Amino acid sequence: MFAKSIDDTSSRFVAAHVAALPKSGIRDFFAIASQMRDAVSLGIGEPDFVTPFGIREAAVRAIEKGRTSYTDNRGLRSLRDAVSRYVAANYGPEYNPDTEIIVTIGVSQALDHTLRAILNPGDKVLYHDPCYVSYAPSVALCHAQAIAVPTRAENDFALTPEALRAAWQPGCKALLLNFPTNPTGATASRELLAQIAKFAVEKDLLVISDEIYSELTYDGAHTSIAALPGMRERTVFLHGFSKAFAMTGWRIGYACGPAGVMDAVLKIHQYGIMCASIVSQEAALEALANGRDDMLRMRDKYRERRDLIVRRFNELGLPCHLPRGAFYAFPRVSVTGQNSLDFAMGLLRAERVALVPGTAFGAAGDGFCRASFSTSYDNIIKACDRIDRHLQTLRR
Numbered sequence: 001m002f003a004k005s006i007d008d009t010s011s012r013f014v015a016a017h018v019a020a021l022p023k024s025g026i027r028d029f030f031a032i033a034s035q036m037r038d039a040v041s042l043g044i045g046e047p048d049f050v051t052p053f054g055i056r057e058a059a060v061r062a063i064e065k066g067r068t069s070y071t072d073n074r075g076l077r078s079l080r081d082a083v084s085r086y087v088a089a090n091y092g093p094e095y096n097p098d099t100e101i102i103v104t105i106g107v108s109q110a111l112d113h114t115l116r117a118i119l120n121p122g123d124k125v126l127y128h129d130p131c132y133v134s135y136a137p138s139v140a141l142c143h144a145q146a147i148a149v150p151t152r153a154e155n156d157f158a159l160t161p162e163a164l165r166a167a168w169q170p171g172c173k174a175l176l177l178n179f180p181t182n183p184t185g186a187t188a189s190r191e192l193l194a195q196i197a198k199f200a201v202e203k204d205l206l207v208i209s210d211e212i213y214s215e216l217t218y219d220g221a222h223t224s225i226a227a228l229p230g231m232r233e234r235t236v237f238l239h240g241f242s243k244a245f246a247m248t249g250w251r252i253g254y255a256c257g258p259a260g261v262m263d264a265v266l267k268i269h270q271y272g273i274m275c276a277s278i279v280s281q282e283a284a285l286e287a288l289a290n291g292r293d294d295m296l297r298m299r300d301k302y303r304e305r306r307d308l309i310v311r312r313f314n315e316l317g318l319p320c321h322l323p324r325g326a327f328y329a330f331p332r333v334s335v336t337g338q339n340s341l342d343f344a345m346g347l348l349r350a351e352r353v354a355l356v357p358g359t360a361f362g363a364a365g366d367g368f369c370r371a372s373f374s375t376s377y378d379n380i381i382k383a384c385d386r387i388d389r390h391l392q393t394l395r396r
């Protein structure tokens with residue numbers, strides 16, 4: 001262990017807008033959980049499956065063949081071709097692999113670079129709340145302002161055009177969407193997306209659509225807003241391999257969009273990153289070529305677990321809407337009289353079950369907790385039995 005430096009005043013060098021960022025609410029919580037023996041965690045934000053064997057094999061083969069170099073800044077041509085075909089077949093829009101697709105280090109980098117490419121200081125970005133923890137900080141890192149559009153459990157956390165209109169203000173330049181949504185599992189029908197698209201056109205917004213969970217849609221078909229008339233030219237479609245193909249550790253994703261925006265994204269990417277790892281790109285190529293059956297097998301497992309956890313939460317008296325995508329349930333815990341953090345802390349200490357307080361995902365998450373069902377069926381049963389016991393103690 002290193003001794004903590006007693007006169008570390010280096011924080012004076014930190015930029016004001018970075019110092020002002022809150023620390024991720026999830027990390028603190030899991031630091032506590034990880035110290036506990038026998039804890040059951042429903043806090044995980046990634047697949048509990050390892051990457052399918054064939055994909056791992058492809059990466060091993062690439063290394064054995066000496067595929068160890070940089071690639072084209074935009075990514076391997078073969079992968080961009082495959083992405084172009086995959087997106088056209090599954091989402092609709094056709095993207096030119098030469099000018100409209102960039103392979104990135106996950107959706108994380110794709111999102112960061114898209115925001116940096118479009119935002120001037122003071123610009124505003126609308127996003128739906130609750131949402132993935134990175135959105136508002138990523139906007140703040142661009143010296144821009146994130147404007148939350150609250151969504152509500154009463155309508156399954158759908159993003160309504162009314163809420164969008166109420167939140168809009170002069171200076172809004174972009175709209176950041178994530179369907180299916182982390183943490184609520186909300187999806188958007190074609191009809192709803194058409195209304196959102198109309199709003200985006202009316203207000204001349206660029207739409208950044210994070211569709212990382214799209215293959216993990218359990219009810220109905222997933223529609224991309226990029227596929228709606230007039231939207232391709234004002235949408236940046238973000239996707240990756242982390243969730244559907246259980247490839248979080250490979251750090252691989254992509255951004256597709258109109259060339260004008262993608263050229264700007266490429267400038268940041270080529271100076272800051274150069275390219276995604278060639279080994280991960282080879283693995284991603286295999287995922288698109290032959291990974292579908294494995295992906296569907298994992299999706300079916302998530303669906304079974306979803307049905308179990310949602311049924312159990314409702315039986316236990318924690319009202320929980322049916323998440324139609326992603327792998328998170330978002331039960332209302334305020335029925336216990338406690339707020340999200342107190343409930344999650346109390347449950348963790350009393351029963352060693354880790355849920356993520358809903359407030360980690362934004363103010364509209366208060367009163368809820370996120371429970372990931374990216375864990376085994378047995379773990380879900382164990383966690384629900386413990387939650388049952390905790391609720392009985394709270395009722396006494």
Ligand code: PMP
Nearest residue numbers: 045106107108132182240242253
């Ligand atoms: N977007 C959402 C909505 C996410 O939940 C996550 C990961 N939890 C990411 C992006 C980051 O994905 P990647 O691993 O591709 O960077």
